[in-house]
Structures are given as C-alpha cells and as structure tokens.
Amino acid sequence: MLPFSQVDVFTDTLGLGNPVAVVHDADGLDEDAMAAFARWTNLSETTFLLTPTVPDADYRLRIFTPGGELPFAGHPTLGSARAWLEAGGQPRSGDRLVQECGVGLVAVRPDDDLLAFAAPERMRSGPVDPAEVEAVTSALGLHAHDVVTAHWCDNGPGWMGLLLRDAATVLAVDGDRAHLLGASGAHDKVGLVGLHPDGDVALEVRAFFPGGVGEDPVTGSLNAAVAQWLVAEGTLPDRYVAAQGTALGRRGRVHLERDGDTTWVGGRTVVGIRGTVAL
Structure with a gap:
C-alpha cells in the first residue's frame, strides 16, 4: 500500500480545476506498473514521487498520461508539489522546492496562496509551417x-x-x-x-x-x-x-x-483525496 493523493490544480474550488493523481514513495514501482495505473485512473496525468538522483532536487517526478510518459507537464508539477508538501516534505531551500523530472530541474515557489513553477525553456519554438x-x-x-x-x-x-x-x-x-x-x-x-x-x-x-x-x-x-x-x-x-x-x-x-528571464506559472491547488493505493 502506498500513500495516494488527488489534487485539483489551478482552482480554489474542488471540481473546477484539473485533477492529478499522485502516488507517493513510488521507488518500488517499475515503468509498466506506473503506466498501467495511469491508464486505470484515466486522468489526463498521473504522477509518481520518487527519491531524487541529484543533490539539488527535493524529489523526482515521473508523469504519465493514459497514453505514455511525459518529460514535463504543468498542472502535475503544481499538484505533485502540493501533495509532497502536505505529506511533510521539507524543501532544502527555505523559499522554494526543486523538482527533478524529464526536462531537468524545475523550481517551484510559494506565491501568496499560490504555487508557481519556473517554466522550462521551450524545446521547439518559432512560426509553424x-x-x-x-x-x-x-x-x-x-x-x-x-x-x-x-x-x-x-x-x-x-x-x-x-x-x-x-x-x-x-x-x-x-x-x-x-x-x-x-x-x-x-x-x-x-x-x-x-x-x-x-x-x-x-x-x-x-x-x-x-x-x-x-x-x-x-x-x-x-x-x-x-x-x-x-x-x-x-x-x-x-x-x-x-x-x-x-x-x-x-x-x-x-x-x-x-x-527577468524567468516565466512563472502559478495557480491555487485543492487536495481532494488522501489515502492509500494497493500497488
């Protein structure tokens, strides 16, 4: 049994934002188990909190849609940060936490009653054909x-x-x-x-x-x-x-x-479900 949260993101009212399913302490799960659970939740994204592999990160995050894994996604970043904090996570830095994910390290900061992440650089930009x-x-x-x-x-x-x-x-x-x-x-x-x-x-x-x-x-x-x-x-x-x-x-x-050179993306979050999941 693993701790589990479901967080509504970019809203202050449960049911009016975008939910993300968050599985805590997921180091023992392999990729197939993560993908299968993401298909079962049938949410746009399901995330898995893991031990970081680099010293500057507070946690590592893997993000799955029902169709496969993403290197980064925004509302799962904020929802997972909220779930990690509510579970007792303590950032190494007092004013922000650092998430390790497929695109590298992503900073998340409290901003009044919001959480905001520092947008990663675009991998592709410019006009579309x-x-x-x-x-x-x-x-x-x-x-x-x-x-x-x-x-x-x-x-x-x-x-x-x-x-x-x-x-x-x-x-x-x-x-x-x-x-x-x-x-x-x-x-x-x-x-x-x-x-x-x-x-x-x-x-x-x-x-x-x-x-x-x-x-x-x-x-x-x-x-x-x-x-x-x-x-x-x-x-x-x-x-x-x-x-x-x-x-x-x-x-x-x-x-x-x-x-400056950083774009911050913020929103309110509501934890709607707290419990355990049999994985």
Whole structure:
C-alpha cells in the first residue's frame, strides 16, 4: 500500500480545476506498473514521487498520461508539489522546492496562496509551417481568417499554439472535433488562445490532447509556453491571468508572470483525496 493523493490544480474550488493523481514513495514501482495505473485512473496525468538522483532536487517526478510518459507537464508539477508538501516534505531551500523530472530541474515557489513553477525553456519554438496550420484548422473547423498567428510552444508535450481572433472564437470551437486531429494527419497537441477584450482575465485557452484525453481542462505547460511567446512579442503584459476549462464547465485560472528571464506559472491547488493505493 502506498500513500495516494488527488489534487485539483489551478482552482480554489474542488471540481473546477484539473485533477492529478499522485502516488507517493513510488521507488518500488517499475515503468509498466506506473503506466498501467495511469491508464486505470484515466486522468489526463498521473504522477509518481520518487527519491531524487541529484543533490539539488527535493524529489523526482515521473508523469504519465493514459497514453505514455511525459518529460514535463504543468498542472502535475503544481499538484505533485502540493501533495509532497502536505505529506511533510521539507524543501532544502527555505523559499522554494526543486523538482527533478524529464526536462531537468524545475523550481517551484510559494506565491501568496499560490504555487508557481519556473517554466522550462521551450524545446521547439518559432512560426509553424502554413501547411501544418491549415491541417489543424481544417480538422477543428476553423477558417484561415480565424488565425492571427501560429507558433510552436513545445516544452515537452509538443504543443502547437494558435492565436485566434479573440476569446469568443476560441470558445466557439467544437471540442468533439479534437479526435480528428491525429486521425486526419494534423498535429495532435494543439493549444488555442484568444484575447479577452476586458476584465480580470486576459486570455482564454483551450488545449486538445491525444491518448484518450481529448480536451484538457487546464494546462500548465501550454500556458507556460504561450506566455513565453506572447509576452516576448508584446501581445500580453508581463503579468496576467489566463482562463481555461470554460468550455468544459471548469473555472481554471492560471497566473503568469515574467520576472527577468524567468516565466512563472502559478495557480491555487485543492487536495481532494488522501489515502492509500494497493500497488
């Protein structure tokens, strides 16, 4: 029996964010057992807390979707950090903790009542080839005039980001068409973003993901890379809040901040389940 937590991330209300399943003390599990349990939870991600292999890290994290392992993902990073802290974890540094994962070391800091991670550098960036954009827009039922620009936002999961005309255009996309992305040969990890005209929320975000997930409720990795892209271009300010999950009846809120060369991605977290799991 291993300690187990389920944490709702990017929300202050259980049920309105994005849940992650967290298995503690998982050093005795092999990769096949981790992958099988992730398929069984059927959440967008399931994580496993392990002993770090480098002295600067507080813990090591492996992240699985129902379809396979990811080197990094945002909401699992924050949810796992919250679970680790609640289980009595003590950071080596007083003001932040350090997660070891597939992309290396990721810093996580408390920020008032938020946790925020330092976004890793993008593995791929720059404009997307127009033919690839056309394949995605066709699969999602969008028209060329709906897309302002497209950019690679790959910090591990492999996101393609499309800036659409506005938030309303993002919300109007039929999420049931997400399964057409991979089936049609289009890139299958796609983030749609659109600016809100006013209010406390600057950006509306939707993320489509393969492997049985479909539309992801709230996506830290995508928001991180979008901020690195659109803040650098001057489209968004150095500090803003993004909404995600609206089309799914969620109320995800992602807090983005550029501080020097670092982009911090923050959100509130709620531990909804505490117990043990028979693995």
